[in-house]
Amino acid sequence: MKKLSIILVCLIGFFQMVHAATKAEADKAYQENRFEQAIKLYEEILATEGESADIYYNLGNSYYKNKDIAKAVLNYERALLLNPGDADIRFNLDMARNKTTDQITPAHEIFIMTWINALVNLMSESAWASVGIVLFILFLIGAVFYIFGNRIFVKKIGFVGGVICLALSICANICASRQKGELIDRIGAIIMEPTVSIKSTPNESGTDLFVLHEGTKVFIEDNSMKEWKEVRLEDGNKGWVKTKSIELI
Structure with a gap:
């Protein structure tokens, strides 16, 4: 049997x-x-x-x-x-x-944050991690040249190159960590119903703040309730929406 x-x-x-x-x-x-x-x-x-x-x-x-x-x-x-x-x-x-109804203009952010986000989004988490490993190996090679080099210029190249590779390796690992965090703690969601009223409070009797349409991206601010989620738009506006009206990215 x-x-x-x-x-x-x-x-x-x-x-x-x-x-x-x-x-x-x-x-x-x-x-x-x-x-x-x-x-x-x-x-x-x-x-x-x-x-x-x-x-x-x-x-x-x-x-x-x-x-x-x-x-x-x-x-x-x-x-x-x-x-x-x-x-x-x-x-x-x-x-x-561009084919969705709601065309949300993102809130302005400090230019340095825009640069940082653009850098982080250049590659995926696994790609950044691979780059970090390669750069750390290059740092170790530089350290070997610095410690065991017989000539001054070899030691200098090993030291300078090693320091640069170490710094870049740290940056690559920070980018990988941020990408991994976004994958694990997903807060982005898409409105899936044709028309949704965003409420001032998590109940049907709440005041209608504004209306969103299908395809609009929101960010979950409060995930503590089962039936309702507090969401934020890219322009900073916030409100409550029924959980069934959105789908997590």
Whole structure:
């Protein structure tokens, strides 16, 4: 009986593997303009294989072609979160955002913060971590030249190069840490309902502050309640929205 159970489990796993959606099948469906089928296949891949910037990007393209702008924005945002340095993802996200009703103007920030954010978003968390490791190895090589070099100029090159590589390695690891933090503590969300009234308090009797439409990005400020979330727009405005009206990036 035990052997039979093991055989059945193996057979089920085999058939699941055989019938699992592949990226090639999903890509073919997309190329043949069978967008609903492509959406189904891409979502199956995400469910079985986990998150992927490429799959989210292709899924966003499929939703965009299928004229579901809110879900297109959601999946482009998810792709960008995993691969913030990808220009194609950013371009398509901007294109989808331009088709949403609410055109929010972001609040001004200090220019140094803009530069820092642009630097952090040049690469993904894994890419920054790899750069940090390479730079630390170069620092160790520089230290070897400085300690064991027989000539003054070799020691100088080792010292200066080592210090620079160490400083850059620290910066790379800080960028990787920030990217990892954004992946773990996700606060971005997309409005998924056609029209949503943002309330002054977390209940139906609250005053309507303003109205948002599907595809608009918000940031969750208060996540302590199950049915309601306090959200902030990119322009700084805040209010309460029902949890069912948004989907986390």
